[in-house]
Amino acid sequence: MPASASTYNSLAVAAAALGSFTYGFNSSIIGSIFGLPGFFAYFGLTLQGAESAPIVGAANGLFAGGGLIGCIIVPWVSDKLGRIRAMQIACALIVVSAAIQSASVHIGMFLVGRFICGVGTGIINTTVPLYQSEISPPKSRGRMVASHGIGLVTGYSMAAYSGLGCYFEPREQVQWRLLLALQCVAPGILACVSPWVPESPRWLIMNGKEERALKVLRRLHPQRPGTDHDFAASEYAQISQEVEANPEARNIFKLLKSPSIRKRFGMGIFIHFITQSTGILVVNNYQILLWQNVGLKGYMPLLLYAIYLTWASFLNVVSSLIVDKVGRVRMLIIGMCGLICMLSVFTGLFATYAGTDSKGGQVACIVALFLWLTFYATCVDAVSFIYCAEIFPTQMRSQGVAASTGTLFAMTLLLTQVAATAFAEVGWKFYLTFIIVPLCGLPVLWTFPETKGLSLEEIAVLFGDGAIDAALESDGEKLEQAKMVETVEDSTRPTKV
Template sequence: MAYGKLTLRDIAIVLALSLGSITYGYDFSIISTTVGQPSWYAYMGLTTDATSPNYSFSNSMLDTVFGLFSAGAIFGGLFVGWYSDAHGRQKALLIGNLINIVGGALQAGSAHIGMFIAARFITGFSGAMIVTLVPIYIAEVAPPAVRGLLVGQHGAFFLVGYTLAAWVGVGSYYSPNAAFNWRFPLSLQVLWPLLQLCVLVWLPESPRWLVRQGRSDEAWRILARLYHNPSDGQQLFAREQFFQIKAQCEADQAAYGDVNYLDLFRKPHFRKRALIATLVMWASQANGAIVIYSNIVVLVAGLGFDNAESLFLAAGWITLACVGNFANAYYLDKLGRIRSLMIGITGCIVCVIIEAAIVANYGGTDNKSALSAGVAMLFLFICFYAGFVDTTVYVYCSEIFPTHIRAKGMGWSIAIFFLSTLPFLESSATGFATIGWKYYLLFIILPSINVILLYLFCPETKGQSLEEIGAFFNDNVAIRLTHISEEEKRALDERILAEQTIINGQDVSAASNSADSEKTPKVTV
């Protein structure tokens, strides 16, 4: 990753962490195909027949299944913010994966709807831990120039999880074994965390967290490996990054000391970040994306397609979303975070307006052209949401908090993400069943307001180092490395070389050039 160039080691780290992204994506999305399996309804004693006396109860249970995942995720996001600061990113990821395996196994083995709902809560708790940790870790090892691309892989790969869940659901639908139809897709939830556990011991700890814990020697060894540049014998890029991280951590410690969740709101610099993260996460969900994600099979079926057609169209919709998220990650460093959000949410508003009009006028009819246009609007919606919003929110919220409160800030952001989903998930099945197309009005009015708020209050962070983003929130930035003149950079590099060349009797440049050595160079600034 030195000077923005990726190495095989960097790619391997991102791919290993992205197993966690797949875990969350599969956990969240598998319920969409599960509720499209008639055998699941039959086993759980539920119905999709609107004339059945059990229909109202079934809708309330369906809302609870969706809602309890989000409720568990709220607690999981807040818990991991504390735990990963206290015990490290690597250990927190270990705990999250272990809990996730338990939740997935309980879902696959559920004997009744109550057990299934409880298992969804457990899976939501652990899924939030993982979805919080992955972007934090990648952000804390990525250089500024390509941070959007690398952190964006988190959003792209949890769409891989969505896609896998969708197509596994399609394949399982055709099994003559009623239990296999829904138990097998649910059982695959344990595969992805098991795979991550296999590679977790190989992943290095976050160097920024290590510096915060006073373990600078370990942090230097990791940075020297991550940013090793064979063409630069002095390893200036690695030195600059270490110098800036350590200086900023010392400045933050002197200014704020140890922080807790209450400090997110007691200290003005942190409160502004927390409010902006709240706005960004709320805006990402108040456009209807979570409702369409969770109910895509049901929505397509409501446009006149049978079960098999609905599952295929839903799987194609999720696959398109996956492609869109990779595209979002690719151009995010060029387009910018806030511009991406505004373009994506505005596009979603237009699609929902047209979708609502189609459902209002042609829903329940046999007008195939109009109903096909309704499906087309759902596909265009996901092009805007996946292409501009879905990846961006994780990148942005992982950037705006400083190291000493990043995990808590990201945990808060994920909690808000899922808290924002609760009113929609708890009401969506009942809402569509009772007021029909009018339910879409929520996703026209709310995002229209949010686009204005994003423009007015959210600073652009592309191209800035994590330590320098604090300037947007009136923090003291100890060392600037980006957007400085060549003369300033030369002077800074001379200072870094003078202070870091020989440390504790060791030549740092030699240590950098042999970064794969097991010997840990002792570094101080």
């Protein structure tokens, strides 16, 4: 079993991470837009006015609602057309939405573009970790799928720095139109390089393309010189056995009759429910308002927002380096405990010093929020996507990841839609929600099984799939088939003169 991925494997994962960056940039761009006075002046809105709260909330809510729809349709798209084709469709939707938003002449047009962008990012935010998990070797899968989290927060931080740069543009309309147009850059690049990115070998086997799947596996996981173990052939055998052991696995209603499948669906949904209940996206999308409430003015909220997200990007890299050693569940538990403690401290400080001139109070609020982010970015952000992409068997991985990621968008829709009104009506008390709910859900995390170091097919055994267990114990026939396919290919390949 290879301990590290090949260069080709790493490049394929990195290319897919452009989709992760796309989601991060496009979802976070609204926070930067809220820091540009030209946007509010053009549409006749105010960031803190109660009369504008429904529109501000709709800008977030429609994006999340579109993302939820994207998650609903992605199992059909990715299972029917392939993981790469699903990414390409998502990129097309996002590029179109960026054009609509940047050309908006009234708020309705902007909201329509925001909704279409949500659909595209819902598809891509589900497909990328799904694809990355399916092409990564077990020993480094955590690190490679963590590139999804790294891409997300890098997108967040680049949106913040882009907003900061646009703030100094003297032409107010150019400020926000240019910023919104930048949403098309990353998906445009991904669409251009996608024809050279390999399709998931698991999808290929699931759709009867065994020879092509074996070629992809051999290129992703080439046999190392001086070793006898052919990891590509072994993985081909395991995947084939799992597919054969679950002939009805695409029927979601038959799948849900299995207790192990219901358990995995419940776990995937719970992971994103509890991580979003920490309020991470509410704090992110309304951070400009937050810093203004503690007395920061002008470009300073945008600058602090950019620094905040840069710190998150760095910590996600740290997370990717330790997740395969520490373990997914342990990191989630540590992260949730830290989040509960630090947000409790921040809420107390914010309730005391918001709206005052106390410089010490302002600094204390900033430090507490950065410590809160430290726990999330290191232990929760990328890890939640890794775990949810690992726990489902091949034939239902797209449905399972879609259900868990759909929960993320559903929670985002709920929380960001009400946040503008909640902050206007109850102020700091809204943060109590993000302390109480995670605290109640923390004991459930202790019951989750660890998946580090296991192949995706071995994880199926971990959840009690007896048919797959038996298949994996007798995969010699499939190994021989893989070798026969290779022999046939060699015999039919033209001889070089």
